[in-house]
Amino acid sequence: MPVTPIQAIADDAEVRLTRLGSGMTIATQAMPHLESVALGVWVGTGSRNEKASEHGISHLLEHMAFKGTKKRSARDIAEAIEAVGGEVNAATSVDNTAYYVRLLKNDTALGIDVLGDILTHSVFDQQELERERHVIVQEIGAALDTPEDRVFDNFQSAAYGDQPIGRTILGTVESIRSFNRETLQGYLRSHYCAPHMVLAAAGSVDHDEIVKLAETAFADIAKDSPPSTDKAQFAGGEILEEKALQEAQILIGFDAPALRDRDLYTGRILATILGDGMASRLFQEVREARGLCYSISAFHWPFEETGLIGIHAATGEEDLAELMPVIVTEIAKLADRIETSEIKRAKAQLRATLLMALESPVARAGQMARHMLIYGRSLPVAEIVEKIEAVTAADVTDLAGRIFAGPAALAAIGPIAPLPELGEITSQLAGKLGGNPGDHRGGRG
Structure with missing residues (x-):
């Protein structure tokens, strides 16, 4: 029997897992044709794990991890990786924080040592902290100035x-300026715990070697469990800002x-059909057929226990009144x-993106x-593709009926006087959907 591309990838990329005595998980995936390795924690x-008084601390901590340890200065950290031609970076999201390097396979030990050093022995020097707080305050200002x-x-x-998930990742100017060395150290000790950390590596990897290196590099990591976090719940509402801009930025979304x-992959397919790409419904009707906006798209943001399906559009004030009814209709x-062709195209897009x-290796x-953090296991590619392929047109229409009959969230900035109020938009949508929201059965499970 011939081997499909999906089977070939799965067979060539077995995920090996080891759980250290501390509770930290090591996950590796070999790509033998590569000379490099991508690894991170x-x-x-x-x-979403922050208290109100900690708003923005996850992002600040990510920045400060590179600003010096007990044995390396901030410059030493950068030079150690770049001296071997590697790259180092980090990112904070709603659900996790990642620290990662990309380097040649012979420098794997260096990469793990640097990652272990910054996550267990950062000193949070006061001068470095003051500089980095200033950098993030500038970053906040730039975001506020960008519609x-x-x-x-x-x-x-x-x-x-x-709710924490409703706050910005960057924090506020006031919250960032309130954090000190002790605050950062306390948050690191209580939240950076081995049972909730994964060291993952892909490329030219030796799993057993990486396990040994990780046992040494992360020997001092906290072994307790982090504080529990309240489950997030979609609330809905609107935030509107009238500003003298050339374009209005509009976002409307629903619980997903x-x-x-x-219904995870049904949601992915729904968003793809609605507004992902030039062949999507919104792009074809709003942009191509009517010319009502410069850009329009739909997206699905799934989080750990909640999610959003949203539509983003940018348009001039003169087209705003006509735009929203068209979006509601679509x-x-x-x-x-x-249509069968839409389902096939959406599935092809998701498969292609995945493969x-x-x-x-990154x-x-x-x-x-x-x-590993969400499911406790690495999902095989074939399993993901199977779930995508299992979605039917009836699944998508049923999900659309359920989520679009529920509450909505609306945000808009710019010359938005012609924009209908959220209540009017949802009333129009309810009228077009017809029936009662309770008629749409199903839910999460």
Whole structure:
């Protein structure tokens, strides 16, 4: 029997797992044709784990990890990796924080040593902290001055209110300036715990060697479990900012499948059909047929126990009044009929995105780590593709009927006087959907 591309990838990329005595997970995936390795540590702590008084500390901590340890200065850290031609970086998200390096296979030991050093022996020098706080305050200012960024922050706040998941990752100027060395050390000790950390590596890797190196490099990591976090719940609401801009930035969204929901891939396909790419419904009707906006797209953001399906559009004030009814109509159509060609195209897009990403060791390492943090295992490629292929047109229309009949979140910035109020938008949508929200059965599980 011939081997399919998906089977070939799965067979060539067995994930090996080891759990250290501390509780830390080591996950590796060999790509023998490569001369390099991508490796990193993913911590199951992000902005949604912060208390109100800790708003922005996850992101600040990520920055400060590179600003000096007991044995390396900030410059030493950068030079150690770049001296061997490698790259080092980090990122903070809602659900996790990642620290990663890319280097040649013979420098794997150096990469793990540097990652272990910054995550267990950072000193949080006061002068470095003052400089980095200033850098992040500038970053906050830049985001506030960029309507495209600000509207997304406001959208998440409108969706989740004052829950941690509804706050910005960057924090506020006041919160960032309030953090000191002791605050950072306390947060690191309580949240960077081995049972909620994954060291993932892909490329030219030797699993057993990486396990040995990790046991030494992360010997001092905390072994307790981090504090529990309240589950997030979609609330809905609106945040509108009238500003003298050339374009209005509009975001409307709805409660959607989370990472563990059985409807996860249905949600992915729904968003793809609605507004992912030039062949999508929104792009064809709003941009191509009517010319009502410069850009329009739809997205699905799944988090650990909640999710969002949203639509983003940028348009001039003169087109705003006509734009929203068209968007509402296209949303409602999803609950009525999905063409076979649309399902096939959406599945092909998701498959291609998944398989193309697996050509990158960085993407493979990140996928392994995130899967381990969310599911406790690395999902095989064939299993993911099977779940994508199992989605039917009826699944998509049923999900559309359920989520679009529920509450919505709206954020807008710019010359938005012609924009209908959220209540009017949802009333129009309810009228087009017809029936009662309770008629749409199903849910999470």
